[in-house]
Amino acid sequence: MQTQTEIGYNSKVEGDVVHTRLDAAINWFRKNSLWPMPMGLACCAIELMAAGASRFDIARFGSEVMRFSPRQSDVMIVAGTVTYKMATAVRRIYDQMAEPKWVIAMGACASTGGMYRSYAVLQGVDRIIPVDVYVAGCPPRPEALLDALIKLQGKVGREPFLSLQKRVA
Amino acid sequence: MTAGELAQQLKARFGDLISAPVEFRGEFTVELSDAECVAEVCDFAKKQLGFDYLVDITSIDNYGADPRWTVAYHLYGYGHRCALRLKTRVSEEVSELPTVTTVWKTADWHEREIFDMMGIRFRNHPDLRRILMWEGYPFFPLRKDFPLAGKPSNVPEVAFTNSAPLEGGPFVTAAGGKSATAREPRVRPAETDDHPEIPQAAKEGK
Ligand code: SF4
Numbered sequence A: 001m002q003t004q005t006e007i008g009y010n011s012k013v014e015g016d017v018v019h020t021r022l023d024a025a026i027n028w029f030r031k032n033s034l035w036p037m038p039m040g041l042a043c044c045a046i047e048l049m050a051a052g053a054s055r056f057d058i059a060r061f062g063s064e065v066m067r068f069s070p071r072q073s074d075v076m077i078v079a080g081t082v083t084y085k086m087a088t089a090v091r092r093i094y095d096q097m098a099e100p101k102w103v104i105a106m107g108a109c110a111s112t113g114g115m116y117r118s119y120a121v122l123q124g125v126d127r128i129i130p131v132d133v134y135v136a137g138c139p140p141r142p143e144a145l146l147d148a149l150i151k152l153q154g155k156v157g158r159e160p161f162l163s164l165q166k167r168v169a
Numbered sequence B: 001m002t003a004g005e006l007a008q009q010l011k012a013r014f015g016d017l018i019s020a021p022v023e024f025r026g027e028f029t030v031e032l033s034d035a036e037c038v039a040e041v042c043d044f045a046k047k048q049l050g051f052d053y054l055v056d057i058t059s060i061d062n063y064g065a066d067p068r069w070t071v072a073y074h075l076y077g078y079g080h081r082c083a084l085r086l087k088t089r090v091s092e093e094v095s096e097l098p099t100v101t102t103v104w105k106t107a108d109w110h111e112r113e114i115f116d117m118m119g120i121r122f123r124n125h126p127d128l129r130r131i132l133m134w135e136g137y138p139f140f141p142l143r144k145d146f147p148l149a150g151k152p153s154n155v156p157e158v159a160f161t162n163s164a165p166l167e168g169g170p171f172v173t174a175a176g177g178k179s180a181t182a183r184e185p186r187v188r189p190a191e192t193d194d195h196p197e198i199p200q201a202a203k204e205g206k
Helices: A024-032 A044-052 A084-096 A105-114 A141-158 A161-168 B003-017 B035-047 B107-118
Strands: A035-042 A075-079 A102-108 A133-135 B022-024 B026-033 B053-061 B069-076 B083-090 B097-098 B121-123 B153-155 B158-161
Touching: A024 A141, A024 A161, A024 B022, A024 B053, A035 A044, A035 A084, A044 A102, A044 A105, A075 A084, A075 A105, A084 B158, A102 A105, A102 A141, A105 A133, A141 B121, B003 B026, B003 B035, B003 B083, B026 B035, B035 B069, B035 B097, B053 B107, B083 B097, B083 B121, B107 B121
Parallel strands: A035 A075, A075 A102, A102 A133, B026 B083, B097 B121
Antiparallel strands: B022 B026, B053 B069, B069 B083, B153 B158
8 A cells, every 4th residue: 555545444344444554644644633823924814814714614624723832733824924023933933833844835925025025024934944835826815725735735645754754763 | 273373383483493384285384494403393382382193203315415314293283183294304414303202202103213214313212222123133224225125134033134036126107108018117018129109218127
């Protein structure tokens, strides 16, 4: 069975036993419960809130638990304009998040500085932290953020988690 | 009581220090020739003329002219509901004038903002620190000779800056052009040369 494979469980066929690989199982647990760190810095954060509320309901994808503590979160959603004054704080919060951790850059500002070609704005949050998914839009619709989340889930699901561990050890 | 009458009263009290009130679209502006007197004039305007609300203080960089700075005070009175603009000029060598926090407490943050963005100091201000940028940032970003893209700087553990990629900008629009391409030279013309209405500078990508 390949790492990418999801756990397929059919109780009629397999009874009470599930066969899978350990990293596939761990990735499956992880990707369906990505707790966001809502780094809401400007207008995009309003759409992030909409994504969390009932109409769009990010809970359908297991990410409804917005954690305001970096220690408890898995994915930082940078939603808004990152000013240079805020950049150090964003970096510090990212450093405080426990591994494994991922980053979604939501909107034009977080991805590239957006319309703010100016002395005060960091030209893309990827200049200070690694970004996994970029979302286009000013602001992106909540559906776009949910799409990014699904893309990120795909990425987490493909991670060769155990072999990475061995390489480190 | 109208704003014009109040401006005349200010002029009657301070004589030659205050210019004749100028009216533009119903707004009155007086100019104060000696910036050192600004606190005194404001004190009179508040206590005797009823301008109890300082709406805003702004600064203007008349780059290349002398004196370089203009500081503008926008006064309003809730009693008489009249507004008055008071302007005064400060040279670049001096770059300092008395604070009006002694008159209106609210001047505190306005003056800090001007100090932060333009680098004009206010004497006897209770707490003249930067308000938008951080302590240690070495530039004054609203000065006309500061590039829009910014300049690199670094205060370890606090913040850093870099200059932004402007890709040939900053872009401006020119009034009076006959077509959108002429009005907004940043619009890329088609790959032909026969656009007589495009200014030469725009063709050269300036
Ligand atoms: S991308 Fe647009 S909506 Fe989002 S923070 Fe920037 S300006 Fe606001």
